[in-house]
Amino acid sequence: MDAIILQILNGLDKGSAYALIALGLTLIFGTLGVVNFAHGALFMIGAFCAVTLTKFMTWEVATGEVQKTAWGSEVPVTKPLFESWFGPEVGGALIDWSVPLAILFSIPIMIIIGFVMERGLIKHFYKRPHADQILVTFGLAIVLQEIIKAFYGANPIPTPAPAAFKGSFDFGAMLGFDPNVIIYPYWRMVYFAFAAVVIGAVFAFLQFTTFGMVVRAGMADRETVGLLGINIDKRFTIMFGLAAAVAGLAGVMYAPINSPNYHMGMDFLVLSFVVVVVGGMGSLPGAVAAGFLLGILESFASMNQIKSLLPGIDQIIIYLVAIIILLTRPRGLMGKKGVMED
Amino acid sequence: MLGLNKKDTTLLIIVAALTLLAPFILNPFPTESGLAQFNAGYPDLMQRFVIFGIFAIGFNILFGLTGYLSFGHAAFLGVGSYSAVWMFKLLSMNVIPAIILAVIISGLFAVLIGYVSLRRSGIYFSILTLAFAQMSFNLAYSVLTPITNGETGLQLTLEDPRVLGQSATADGSIPVTNLFGAEMRSTYEMAVGPWAFQFNMGYYLCAIIMLVSFYLAIRIFRSPFGMMLRAIKSNQTRMSYTGLNPRPYTLAAFVISGMYAGLAGGLMASMDPLAGAERMQWTASGEVVLMTILGGAGTLIGPVLGAGFIKYFENIFSKINDNILHGWFAFMPDGLEDFVVTILHPFIGKGWHLTLGILFMLVVIFLPGGLVEGGQRIARLFRGKKSDDKSDEATQSTPAE
Numbered sequence: 001m002d003a004i005i006l007q008i009l010n011g012l013d014k015g016s017a018y019a020l021i022a023l024g025l026t027l028i029f030g031t032l033g034v035v036n037f038a039h040g041a042l043f044m045i046g047a048f049c050a051v052t053l054t055k056f057m058t059w060e061v062a063t064g065e066v067q068k069t070a071w072g073s074e075v076p077v078t079k080p081l082f083e084s085w086f087g088p089e090v091g092g093a094l095i096d097w098s099v100p101l102a103i104l105f106s107i108p109i110m111i112i113i114g115f116v117m118e119r120g121l122i123k124h125f126y127k128r129p130h131a132d133q134i135l136v137t138f139g140l141a142i143v144l145q146e147i148i149k150a151f152y153g154a155n156p157i158p159t160p161a162p163a164a165f166k167g168s169f170d171f172g173a174m175l176g177f178d179p180n181v182i183i184y185p186y187w188r189m190v191y192f193a194f195a196a197v198v199i200g201a202v203f204a205f206l207q208f209t210t211f212g213m214v215v216r217a218g219m220a221d222r223e224t225v226g227l228l229g230i231n232i233d234k235r236f237t238i239m240f241g242l243a244a245a246v247a248g249l250a251g252v253m254y255a256p257i258n259s260p261n262y263h264m265g266m267d268f269l270v271l272s273f274v275v276v277v278v279g280g281m282g283s284l285p286g287a288v289a290a291g292f293l294l295g296i297l298e299s300f301a302s303m304n305q306i307k308s309l310l311p312g313i314d315q316i317i318i319y320l321v322a323i324i325i326l327l328t329r330p331r332g333l334m335g336k337k338g339v340m341e342d
Numbered sequence: 343m344l345g346l347n348k349k350d351t352t353l354l355i356i357v358a359a360l361t362l363l364a365p366f367i368l369n370p371f372p373t374e375s376g377l378a379q380f381n382a383g384y385p386d387l388m389q390r391f392v393i394f395g396i397f398a399i400g401f402n403i404l405f406g407l408t409g410y411l412s413f414g415h416a417a418f419l420g421v422g423s424y425s426a427v428w429m430f431k432l433l434s435m436n437v438i439p440a441i442i443l444a445v446i447i448s449g450l451f452a453v454l455i456g457y458v459s460l461r462r463s464g465i466y467f468s469i470l471t472l473a474f475a476q477m478s479f480n481l482a483y484s485v486l487t488p489i490t491n492g493e494t495g496l497q498l499t500l501e502d503p504r505v506l507g508q509s510a511t512a513d514g515s516i517p518v519t520n521l522f523g524a525e526m527r528s529t530y531e532m533a534v535g536p537w538a539f540q541f542n543m544g545y546y547l548c549a550i551i552m553l554v555s556f557y558l559a560i561r562i563f564r565s566p567f568g569m570m571l572r573a574i575k576s577n578q579t580r581m582s583y584t585g586l587n588p589r590p591y592t593l594a595a596f597v598i599s600g601m602y603a604g605l606a607g608g609l610m611a612s613m614d615p616l617a618g619a620e621r622m623q624w625t626a627s628g629e630v631v632l633m634t635i636l637g638g639a640g641t642l643i644g645p646v647l648g649a650g651f652i653k654y655f656e657n658i659f660s661k662i663n664d665n666i667l668h669g670w671f672a673f674m675p676d677g678l679e680d681f682v683v684t685i686l687h688p689f690i691g692k693g694w695h696l697t698l699g700i701l702f703m704l705v706v707i708f709l710p711g712g713l714v715e716g717g718q719r720i721a722r723l724f725r726g727k728k729s730d731d732k733s734d735e736a737t738q739s740t741p742a743e
Contacts, residue, residue, distance in 0.1 A: 035465055124707070135635060135702075136706045139706060140703060142698070142699030143696060146696035149693075149696075150696065266625070270472060270476060274469065274473060281465075311484075312481055312486075315477075315483070319474070319477045320477070322473050323458065323474070326469070327458065327461060330462060330466065
């Protein structure tokens with residue numbers, strides 16, 4: 001029992017990342033009908049927003065004082081930029097909380113990147129076949145990831161979580177199991193909670209606002225909404241920005257879990273596509289459900305008992321599920337009938 | 343000639359001349375001159391030109407003719423490499439059985455994957471092939487380690503049986519790959535004045551195999567079978583309504599292109615007898631997509647051009663560093679020189695992929711027909727508007743659409 005709970009918990013954080021990326025992919029596909037291979041790159045850029053903010057805050061500036069080393073040579077004393085601006089206490093706290101702060105910093109950046117991408121590039125590909133859309137966004141993903149590589153290098157950059165969230169939480173003791181059986185890092189809990197909030201916010205936005213209603217109407221029948229005198233293109237562009245922001249947020253918060261490197265987006269992209277397909281092309285709840293489902297399945301498959309029964313299953317479980325789903329129920333778990341079913 | 347019409351014969355002869363004379367053509371600069379770094383006429387790179395040419399020709403038979411975009415073709419390349427290396431380990435160092443086994447095994451593998459993947463089309467097909475390739479890649483890294491040797495990659499050792507050959511040469515080293523005794527790595531150097539031309543046995547083997555594959559591709563393009571494949575691309579529903587089942591045709595195209603990939607993998611292992619799982623990763627599949635699109639999907643010569651183009655610039659661009667750039671722009675005033683070098687820096691050396699990505703995007707956006715279409719447009723410009731219609735017919739390779 002405890003092992004099962006542990007695996008479910010382990011699957012949640014990866015599942016959250018899959019769900020967030022897949023949600024953005026589905027939003028873009030459902031509104032604009034574009035298959036965006038650059039979505040993983042947006043996730044990666046989000047993570048690098050966190051890296052940038054942390055680097056900026058801890059940028060060493062000379063304080064003007066000089067310190068003597070043990071060997072008698074003089075070295076200028078340096079201090080992180082934010083400590084010299086706000087003093088050691090406030091500055092130190094800000095630096096410690098740089099990753100959550102990067103959320104605020106990344107939202108406008110991601111929305112702008114999303115707008116520029118949609119207006120500058122993807123707009124011209126609505127009428128072209130899906131293969132062309134895949135190819136051009138694939139090229140864009142390469143370009144984005146190489147730009148990041150040129151600035152930040154090829155090595156992963158550790159980006160720590162705030163000190164308050166370091167360490168683990170003894171989940172088992174709370175539920176009445178033996179202590180130290182089910183322990184779970186705090187930050188992963190935060191990540192899951194954060195993902196749940198973001199997903200909830202996106203759904204609430206679509207469900208309860210007039211804007212969201214128009215977007216949903218546009219997803220159902222774009223032409224009719226356009227005929228009613230609503231500028232649906234503009235709203236879809238905003239949705240693209242929103243989808244980019246969701247991917248970026250997923251990336252920001254993921255930075256402490258896995259040190260960001262330039263190809264993390266590609267690694268997630270392949271899996272997120274599989275998630276979208278399993279959930280059903282164009283179905284938002286499907287994308288979220290499939291994200292968590294596959295994350296949890298993956299962590300179950302990496303249990304030792306299962307691995308000894310079926311060696312290597314942890315490596316292929318997601319793809320295997322995708323293949324089975326595609327062959328037996330091509331519209332995915334929650335896909336609408338007739339959407340991309342051939 | 344050989345069942346080809348005049349246009350195709352000319353094309354084949356041109357390609358044959360270019361590949362067979364490649365050691366001369368790719369070495370236009372004397373070895374001592376400053377431009378020698380642009381020479382591509384060394385065996386390793388020339389082998390890669392033709393091997394990736396074969397890979398791209400095969401990919402084009404699937405993507406260019408039927409329009410099915412596979413994102414998992416590198417899996418067949420990897421399977422081909424592994425089977426070839428196993429042949430070297432178990433049978434002998436002769437490349438012929440290795441290549442034959444590579445083609446057969448990858449063909450069988452393609453039947454399996456194709457049978458399942460081709461039940462869907464469009465983006466679903468792309469994702470299914472991607473999923474299969476990633477599965478093979480992950481398995482090669484983990485569970486299949488006894489066959490693939492995991493992360494280290496499959497290599498030859500002195501303990502290998504090699505029943506028809508010998509486990510070790512007389513001086514105790516691992517024997518080299520050969521074709522009935524002619525070693526693949528043997529190179530004849532010809533020095534003409536300041537130039538040095540290298541003629542490599544392995545390159546010529548690959549080149550001849552590529553010419554044969556190219557010839558077969560032309561035959562497929564011009565055959566009724568090729569016509570069926572084009573019909574699938576233009577309108578599959580209409581094809582089914584006329585009473586034809588598209589499935590066997592697509593499967594055949596998929597298997598043929600898988601066998602081409604396996605052949606490329608086998609040749610790769612014959613030139614350098616080791617095989618690693620990273621050859622199967624989806625970025626490797628992405629590369630062949632880049633080659634085909636860049637050169638011109640659906641055209642005969644496009645994929646070969648694309649493969650040569652990418653491999654050439656991958657090698658040459660990545661060798662340029664800041665010092666060389668400073669040398670080139672030395673004529674500028676100092677400040678401007680540094681500025682230009684700083685601007686260009688991210689695009690060269692390790693940043694070559696950035697250049698490739700930008701180039702690829704530009705081609706997809708503005709030149710959907712790839713380099714071939716670019717060439718045709720330029721040719722049309724020169725010939726003037728009058729012969730517009732004529733030149734359309736006269737171009738050696740018509741896009742499949």
